[in-house]
Amino acid sequence: MHVLILGGTAEARRLAESLAAGTRADLRVTSSLAGRVGAPRLPPGEVRVGGFGGAEGLARWLREHRADAFVDATHPFAGTVSANAAAAAAATGVPLLALRRPGWAPAEGDVWHETGSLEEAAGLLPSLGRRVFLTTGRLGLGAFAALEDLWFLVRSVDAPSAPAPARMEVLLDRGPFTLRGERELLRRHAVDVLVTKDSGGAATAPKLTAAREAGLPVVVVRRPPVPAGVPVVTGPEAAVHWLRERFGPGAFPHP
Numbered sequence: 001m002h003v004l005i006l007g008g009t010a011e012a013r014r015l016a017e018s019l020a021a022g023t024r025a026d027l028r029v030t031s032s033l034a035g036r037v038g039a040p041r042l043p044p045g046e047v048r049v050g051g052f053g054g055a056e057g058l059a060r061w062l063r064e065h066r067a068d069a070f071v072d073a074t075h076p077f078a079g080t081v082s083a084n085a086a087a088a089a090a091a092t093g094v095p096l097l098a099l100r101r102p103g104w105a106p107a108e109g110d111v112w113h114e115t116g117s118l119e120e121a122a123g124l125l126p127s128l129g130r131r132v133f134l135t136t137g138r139l140g141l142g143a144f145a146a147l148e149d150l151w152f153l154v155r156s157v158d159a160p161s162a163p164a165p166a167r168m169e170v171l172l173d174r175g176p177f178t179l180r181g182e183r184e185l186l187r188r189h190a191v192d193v194l195v196t197k198d199s200g201g202a203a204t205a206p207k208l209t210a211a212r213e214a215g216l217p218v219v220v221v222r223r224p225p226v227p228a229g230v231p232v233v234t235g236p237e238a239a240v241h242w243l244r245e246r247f248g249p250g251a252f253p254h255p
């Protein structure tokens with residue numbers, strides 16, 4: 001029994017941990033990472049790093065490694081690999097499940113501006129503030145490069161490269177973040193607008209609370225949809241349940 005997990009998220013790691021905690025000796029779990037992060041937190045089980053070579057390469061990998069099922073537990077904004085996974089599932093018949101943590105929802109007092117892309121977010125910014133806390137990751141900073149009148153605090157796991165905003169300070173850090181820390185960051189840098197993707201999850205949510213408390217507007221970039229026809233669960237436990245339902249209780253740990 002061989003399960004491939006397309007990873008790069010805390011949920012993917014937790015799924016690998018759950019499966020590793022099972023007792024069946026012939027359950028093989030391979031986690032796949034894109035290789036973008038310098039020192040990734042590695043899950044238990046086998047790990048492979050780097051792209052597959054598109055949907056065809058992924059389909060080839062599934063066949064060659066005799067995968068019985070695969071779980072797309074990539075980040076909600078990793079749209080290309082998710083589309084490739086759906087195409088590879090259709091080509092090979094290997095069952096695919098998408099594991100997506102729930103998105104965030106605005107709470108009372110939030111001033112959210114939802115957009116469909118980073119470019120749209122950049123278009124909104126001059127009307128919302130001057131000192132921007134930009135938390136959308138190091139890729140795609142080029143969308144904000146033309147905003148020369150604005151100052152950016154860019155937080156990312158690894159250092160960004162050009163194109164990027166001209167007036168920017170980079171903060172290399174990786175969640176989870178605390179509410180106390182986020183409040184202090186907004187205050188110290190006199191931030192007046194926050195930009196985030198709707199990544200969901202608790203690890204990076206305190207910035208939203210801190211922005212709400214400070215009365216700051218938040219630009220929220222909406223997620224791309226999960227490819228049509230791919231079943232979706234919102235947590236690792238539900239993914240284990242899906243595997244058990246398909247392949248029998250003997251193969252997987254009890255939830």
Ligand code: NAP
Nearest residue numbers: 007008032033034051052053054074075077078079080081
């Ligand atoms: P993407 O645009 O959807 O993927 C671009 C290419 O990277 C894919 O076509 C694939 O190459 C390769 N790739 C992506 N995820 C892979 C994986 N888990 N294993 C092997 N190859 C993978 O993805 P992205 O936005 O660059 O994200 C890359 C990784 O970082 C993902 O694994 C994701 O979970 C993680 N991540 C992304 C974000 C984000 O905001 N986008 C945030 C946190 C973590 P081939 O076509 O050659 O197979």
